[in-house]
Amino acid sequence: MSNPLVDMQKPDVIFCIGTNMTECHPVAATGLKKAVARGAKLIVADPRRIGLADISDLYLPLRVGSDTALLLGMAHVIAREGLINDEFIKNRTTGFDEFFEHISEWTPEWAEEITGVPAKDIEKAAIWYGATNKGAIYYTLGITEHICGVENVQSLCNLALMTGNIGREGTGINPMRGQNNIQGAGDSGALPNNYPGFQAVTDPEHQAKFKAAYGREVDLEKGITKVTALELCGDSIHAMLIDGENTLLSDPDREHCEHALRSLEHLVVIDIFLTETAELADVVLPATAWGETDGVCANTERRVQRLRAAVPPSGEAKPDWWIIGQIAQRLGFKGFDYDAPEPIFNELCELSPIYAGLDWERIDKGTTDILNNQWPVPHKGHPGTPRLHEETFANGRGIFSNVHYRDPAETISNDFPVWLTTGRRLQSYHTRTQTGRSQGIDYLLSEESLEVNPTDIEKWNLTNGEWCKMSSARGSITIKVKATNRSPRGTVFASFSFADVPVNLLTGSGYDPVTHTAELKVCPVRLEPL
Structure with a gap:
């Protein structure tokens, strides 16, 4: 932002x-x-x-x-x-x-x-x-x-x-941002083309910097995206670690995704519950939940905040940083012998120009100024940058882009004449890994339904409150029909949150060529009454 x-x-x-x-x-x-x-x-x-x-x-x-x-x-x-x-x-x-x-x-x-x-x-x-x-x-x-x-x-x-x-x-x-620490994940280098702090991995200056910091050779080319990784499962990729994501429900083209994960020789999942993805794993390592974790979070407005554990971890659960550090050490990597989140965050600040003015002590003290600690914080004593681009742009000047319109990867046809778009609902969060285990939330929204315009319900011989079969070029699911004027004529909507109504079995017709983001918002489908 x-x-x-x-x-x-x-x-x-x-x-x-x-x-x-x-x-x-x-x-x-x-x-x-x-x-x-x-x-x-x-x-x-x-x-x-x-x-x-x-x-x-x-x-x-x-x-x-x-x-x-x-x-x-x-x-x-x-x-x-x-x-x-x-x-x-x-x-x-x-x-x-x-x-x-x-x-x-x-x-x-x-x-x-x-x-x-x-x-x-x-x-x-x-x-x-x-x-x-x-x-x-x-x-x-x-x-x-x-x-x-x-x-x-x-x-x-x-x-x-x-x-x-x-x-x-x-x-x-x-x-x-779609999740609470997605910004922080990017800041920390969880991207295939950047070191921490959004420093390009292909820049020789950055390569030399991280080689010296880590005391070992670093990759000189961009990494691959998850889309590419799933394509290579069973081919050049034989093992995978999935941390904190229910890939099987949140990714498009579920059958392709499940086939890819089953093609691996070894799958490890780190999570707080036995999700649908974790059920496919050879090893599941229990992580601490949000209320059990000490650390730092960067939110949607780039504000870096201290997180404090409210309760001790359950059973054998450990923080993600500890689990990853232990795996790294067993693989023979040095520099992962952390005993607390403090040195990890301080290392991030030392290596990332946008975090250079921050450290654990500053974040730990907190602040009464809600506009404080928003990166970039380029040096000690700097209050943070609530608004970007006030004087100049990072690259000097803002660049106009001569874009052109192009149709979605798939458009409606005689076989699939209806537009499906997907999203989230207020009552259930993402894949319901957490909210699906709350009786109160389940009372508010216990099942998924397909939002259909009342005129279309009559036109397509559907019945409000009854089941229909929804099919795309990738497969079919059954889902209950809900009449609503929220959906325009010719377009239907459903969330991807419910495992028993795997909407993302239908999606996955294409990806953005630059980011490899899936076209989850557009999918031609066919509806049939049941």
Whole structure:
């Protein structure tokens, strides 16, 4: 996120796209509700009529997978109406002339044909965002879980750059993280192309730095993504360790995923419960849960926070860092003889420029300033950086991207005439590894259902509350039908949380070529009554 969460209350125009924030980030969404109550205009773009749409000033019900077309149409209108920030573009960006020429052909009428959103509404959204002095963009996995996820994000960046809505209070481009320490995982180097602190593994300077720090040779090439790793299971990959992820439920194309994991000679899973993935493992190592763990977390706004154990671990459970360190030592690696999380965090701070001003002592003391300790913290005594890009961009100038619209990997056909999109629900978290074991939560939501527009229920001979068979090119599942106007005609929705309704058995038609993020938000299906 370029801006802190407190800024959510400060924009005059808020553009939310591909984010069901009131269900997926309900606490953070209270800031957005306060902004709306104060009088801020809210624009919501989403295929479903989510809760945010109910409080919006303008709802754009675009077809699944058509985000890039919508954003190109908005960019066209902003340029056409002269709402660009000339001074910001001149002083802080590059490539605008080519971009200006590029977007001249992507009219709102063209975007309407692809997205289904009326051209007049695309124009209104663009003018509201382009004309304001404080416009903020919020998005989540509804933007990134597509084969064009990178282009979607670049398109959002284009809007912010051409209007100068970045680097100031109440503005910015703000992706809401999907899990509590996903940001911290990336910061720590859990990415195939970066060392800790987002330092590129292919940079000779970084290679020399980590070679000296670790006292051994380091890989000189990028690592592989999980998508590639699963493709290579049973071929060049014979063993795998999965830590804290229920891969079998959360990954697309479940049959492919299960086949890959069963192809391994040895599978190790570290988790706090015996998940569906752990049941396939040869060895399961019990980890400590959140309330049993000491450590540090970096949240969605880049704020680094101390975590303190509330209760002792159960049984033989151990912290993840201890388990991984023990495995490393048994494999013959030196430098993993940690006895507490403190030296691990201090090592991260010593090696990562964005953490250079932090250490365990500073984090352990805490702070009463909610805008403190947000990286980058480049040196000791630095308070942190609540807002990114205030004076300059990391690469010097913001770069305009000349993106093009492209269809999803699979589109509807006679065989599969219905759009399926997936997501999360307020009552159940992710794959229900934890929330599925709560009687209270199970009372609120005990089973998964397929959200279908009432008109489509009648058209497809389905029955509200009864079961149907839903099929894609990868397989079939049975799921209960639920009539709701939240789903537009021709599009259905289900979460991937329930093991007995494995929705991700159907998904997996394609991946973003840059990030290898699966296209979980778009899947053509066929529905049949049972």
